[in-house]
Amino acid sequence: MSVKDGRLLDELREVVGNGQVTMNETVLDQHGKDESYHSPSPPDVVVFPRSSEEVRAVVKVASAHHIPIIPFGLGTSLEGHVIPYDKGITIDFSEMNRILEVREKDFLVKVQPGVTRTQLNKELKKYGLFFSVDPGADATLGGMAATNASGTTSVKYGVMRDQVRDLEVVLPDGEVIHTGNMAQKSSSGYHLNSLFVGSEGTLGCITELTLRVYGIPEHIVAAxxxxxxxxxxxxxxxxxxxxxxxxxxxxxxxxxxxxxxxRFSDTDYKEKPTLFLEFHGNEAGLNQDVEFTKEIVADHQCEDIVFEEDTAARNKLWEARHNLAYAYVHGHPGRKLMVTDVCLPISELSGAVQHARKQLEELELIGGILGHVGDGNYHTSLMIDLDDPDEVKRAGVYNERIVEYAIERNGTCTGEHGVGVGKMKYQEREHGGALKVMGKIKQALDPDGIFNPHKLVHQKKEESK
Amino acid sequence: MSVKDGRLLDELREVVGNGQVTMNETVLDQHGKDESYHSPSPPDVVVFPRSSEEVRAVVKVASAHHIPIIPFGLGTSLEGHVIPYDKGITIDFSEMNRILEVREKDFLVKVQPGVTRTQLNKELKKYGLFFSVDPGADATLGGMAATNASGTTSVKYGVMRDQVRDLEVVLPDGEVIHTGNMAQKSSSGYHLNSLFVGSEGTLGCITELTLRVYGIPEHIVAAxxxxxxxxxxxxxxxxxxxxxxxxxxxxxxxxxxxxxxxRFSDTDYKEKPTLFLEFHGNEAGLNQDVEFTKEIVADHQCEDIVFEEDTAARNKLWEARHNLAYAYVHGHPGRKLMVTDVCLPISELSGAVQHARKQLEELELIGGILGHVGDGNYHTSLMIDLDDPDEVKRAGVYNERIVEYAIERNGTCTGEHGVGVGKMKYQEREHGGALKVMGKIKQALDPDGIFNPHKLVHQKKEESK
Incomplete structure (x- = not known):
């Protein structure tokens, strides 16, 4: 049975209610793309569940008819994760966006997958707490868990995987499991938290997250x-x-x-290679760190260091940094954003950035280099004219050279954006035989290949039998 | 073919050399037990490989004949992980104990699985670095990764899983894979690092580890x-x-x-409930932390706080703490150690410890409570007379009550010792449907069930077909 078959729509409407199932063209189009250069492809139908139970019911319908399921947060992916190239049912989590519990004393919060990071931080502020992971986009926490997102604070607080204590997941067979618990640590059983974080919707649908949060630091200085x-x-x-x-x-x-x-943020920062820095801690310790940092940057031909202690200036600085991808898009009308995302051992970073700049010139591409260099993770934001096949080709060559350079030096093809469809071609080169292990796990948990098919890991037809 | 069959021994001797295969009774006995109360059971044969290639060859022999493989570090497990209840081949890693590479600038080190944590720290000291995870025993790093060990420093630096960047693993089918890379973060593919860390030898044999290390803090104060x-x-x-x-x-x-x-460490510390504390940081920040801590403990009826700034006194303090399990064993000749190991959300810890003390009295057992309370992880060290069936039974009841209390409050049955055989009976209660997912993973990667069989997760006979 295909989705277009009226009976299937009836079944979906039965389990989630009429208004939560749509085939409206505009809505389908919205769910057929992300924020990247990857070509769009709309799903057959979009469903807006309001509870884990409803997600489960939708999955059971899809599973019974072997129809693909694509979990969808806000569509801020940069690698085509949510584009339903195989059609099927997109599950949009925008109506599951409640903060369920703040456990102050435990530094934990329980949320639905449609909650965004800024929504969570607004609530946490009341408790003197914050959630640390901050990708450029105001993504949903479900999406951030699915791609193992990270951002500017990972160098101190870690990536999304480090924050996840427990997930409620609906599996392809409709079973609901919890991948963890609320303890700070555990050596009990295989670590399913870490397996499902970063699985990009290929193993199940996240319907609830228990996340670690932090106390707002006593003292913060940016520079x-x-x-x-x-x-x-x-x-x-x-x-x-x-x-x-x-x-x-x-x-x-x-x-x-x-x-x-x-240009985009209406600032008048020096137009020179710049480090945006931030220090968290108690006042005395932080002052000592700041003094030491001043000495270190001076040793590296720093021309100027400006400290921003007041909150407004600090917020402006980080907003400007977070909006950089949008600044590029805004500054290049008619072009599409392609972002490279390699991460290398820190000792290899300087060479990698030099190599990236050289390739940029050699291939005559428009773009800039930025990134979370404390983690060894940098991006090139390329602005591509998709109507120029030669430029598109050169962009592809650029990405390939960058990735190859990183993998040869024990790095990875994606530090934080995930595999999606964009990085699949590098998986074999990066993981070698381990890719077969990943395939076996996918096959064991989703034998019919209905969850976000053909993303992250190829599932061979022979295996699906 | 059984191991006792001469041909199999010949095959093993062919792949690893004569002197590295033994059926010597004493050696077998040494490999039939750990440091716990679990009853011993020797393997058929012990092999001492000297390289990943040799491990691979041994696994291929075992796999061809469907003979169990048990990886063995130093036998410091507290839950029977290395006891070969199904007989088979124990692979002892004591001859694979080389530190292969120290990548100072990357804060990384590459080691063989037989390297112990103190051996590593002795080497790292030359570089001003240290490895953070410190279980009581001087365990091997391979064993520590296999059980996701942790210790006194986890509250700041994290557990074993947080330190592992890459593992070389020999799979049950003899394939050799790498589970990660050397980048600080990655969103590429399923997170096999975290799956293999804590898999207790049930999914493969770790033959090399790349681990994160830290700079020795500028300033350290203990109290x-x-x-x-x-x-x-x-x-x-x-x-x-x-x-x-x-x-x-x-x-x-x-x-x-x-x-x-x-008694054991020849100290004259006050015999009162005590917190052993340590602060790492720069001098100014640390002084502020220490002052603040003094105020806090005073608010909680602290009777006395003694600071140890000099290295010798500080080392003595932590040595005394680390030797506590041995102190218990030493102080109770003829009795065996059973250690509980639950971990709870920190808000539940005080209630849990009160409950544990009450049960200790009620069940008339000898033991004390200690642990990594900053993580919500505490232990009761019980000293049991294994010849007294009633006492053995009461100890079992004690453990069960402690575990039940923790699981009911979103905690875990094991914070750091692992499942082994001792915690298998709690897996269903703790994980529910997630245990089936673990079973599917085991089945997908080790369909014949030869790797450390009947540990961590049950593999049903029907599944093995």
Whole structure:
């Protein structure tokens, strides 16, 4: 039976209610794309469940008829994760966006998958708490867990996987499981939390998350340090880490990207390779860290370091940084964003960034380099004219060279954006035989291949039998 | 073919050399037990490989003949992980104990699985680095990864799983894979690192580890704070965490355990419920933390707080803490150690410890309470007379009550010791339907059930077909 068959729609409407199932063209189109250059492809139908029970019921219907299921948060993916190339049912979580419980004393919060990170932080502020992971987009927490998102604070607080204590997941067979518990640590059984985080909707549908949160630091100082050259900035970061300074944010923005920042965010920051830094801690410790950092950047030809202690200036700085992808898009009408996302051992970062800049010139592409350099993760934001096949090809070559460079040096093709469809071609090169293990896990948990098919890992037809 | 069959021994000797295969009774006995109360059962044969290639060859022989494989580090398990109840081949990693590479700039180290944590730390000290995870025993890093070990520093630096960047693993089919890479973060593919860490030798044999290490902190201060009552000590910990003090170690030792400490370690610490604390940081920040901590413990009826700034006194303190299990064993000749190991959300910890003390009295058992209370993880060290069936039974009831209390409050039956055979009976209660997912993973990767059979997860006979 196909989705277009009226009976299936009837079945869906029976389990979730009439108004929560739609085939409206506009809605389908909205769910057929993400924020990347990947070509759109709408689903057959979009369902808006309001509870785990409803998700479960939808999955059971889909499973009975072997119809693909694609979980959808806000569509902020950069690698085509939510694009239903195989059609099927998109489950949109926007009506499951409640914060269910704040366990102050335990530094835990329980949320539905449609809650966004800024929505959560607004609520947590009342308790003197915050949620640390901050990708550029105001993504949903379900989506962030599905792709193992990270952001500017990961260098201190870790990535999404480090924050997940428990997930409620609806499996392809309609069973509902919990992948963890509320204890700070556990050695009980296989670590399903970490398996489902980053599984990109290919193993199940996340319907509830228990996440670790942190106390808002007693003292916060941000700084902008501008350098003559990108390499100096990168080497300064390595020295800061070597010195054991517990830096909370450590972002590189190169010269072309600083120009975009100023244009889009109405700032007048120096248009030089810049580190955006932030320090969290108690006042005395932080002052000592700041003094030490000043000495270190001076050793690396820092031209200017500006500290922002007041909240408004600090917020402006990080907003400008977070809006950088949008700044690029805004500054290049008619072009599409393609972002590279490799991560390398920190000792290889300086060489990698030099290599990336050289390739940019050689391939004559428009773009800037930025990223979470404290983690060894950098991005090139390329602005591509999709109507120019030669430019599209050169962008592909660029990405390939960047990825190859990283993998050859024990890095990864994606530090935080995930595999989706965009990074599938690099999986074999990166994982070798381990990719077969991933395939076996997919096959064991989703033998019919209905969950976000043909994303992250190929499922061979022979295996599906 | 059974192991006793001469041909199989010949095959093993062919792949690893004569002197590395033994059926010597003493050696077999050494490999038939761990440091717990679980009854011993020797393997058929012990093999001492010297390289990943040799491990692979041994696994291929075992796999071809469907003979169990049990990876063995130093036998310091507390839950029977390495006891070969199904006989078979024990692979002892003591001849694979080389530190392969120290990547200073990347805060990474590559080691063979037989390296112990103190051996590694001795080497790292030359570089101003340290490895953070410190279970009581001087375990091997392979064993620590297999059980997701942790210890006194986890409250700040995390558990074993947080330190593992990459594992080389020999799978049951003889394939060799890498589960990760050397980048600080990755969103590429399913997170096999976390799946294999804590898999207790049931999915494969770890033959190499790439681990995260840390710079030795600029400044370290340790303290002993003694309290009137255990509950006061526990509540003080909750307040320290609430205050956002980045405490590096935070250990509870109750009154009976302090008596053992003094007897075994020749110290004259106050025999009162005590917190062993440690602070890491820069000098200014640490001083502020220490002052704040003094105020907090005073609010919780702390009777006395003694700071140990010099290295010798500090080392003595942590040595005494680490030797506590041995102190108990030493102090109770003829009795065997049974250690409970639950972990709960921190808000439930005080109630849990009170409950544990009450059960101890009610069931008339000898033991003390201690643990990593900053993580919500505490242990009761019970000393049992295995020749007294009634006492053995009461100890079992005790463990069950403790575990039930923890699971009912969203905790776990094992915070750091692992499942082995001792915690298998609680897996269904703790994981519910998720246990079936674990079974499917085991079945997908080890369909013949040869890797550490009947540990961690039951593999049904029907599934094995």
């Amino acid at each position: 902008r340090a501008s350098f003559k050259q990108v390499d100096d900035a990168v080497e300064a970061v390595v020295s800061i880490l070597q010195a054991g300074i517990p830096i909370a944010r450590c972002e590189l923005v190169d010269e072309p990207s600083m120009i975009q920042v100023n | 002993r704070a003694s309290f009137k009552q255990v509950d006061d000590a526990v509540e003080a910990v909750v307040s320290i965490l609430q205050a956002g003090i980045p405490i590096a170690r935070c250990e509870l030792v109750d009154e009976p355990s302090m008596i053992q400490v003094n």
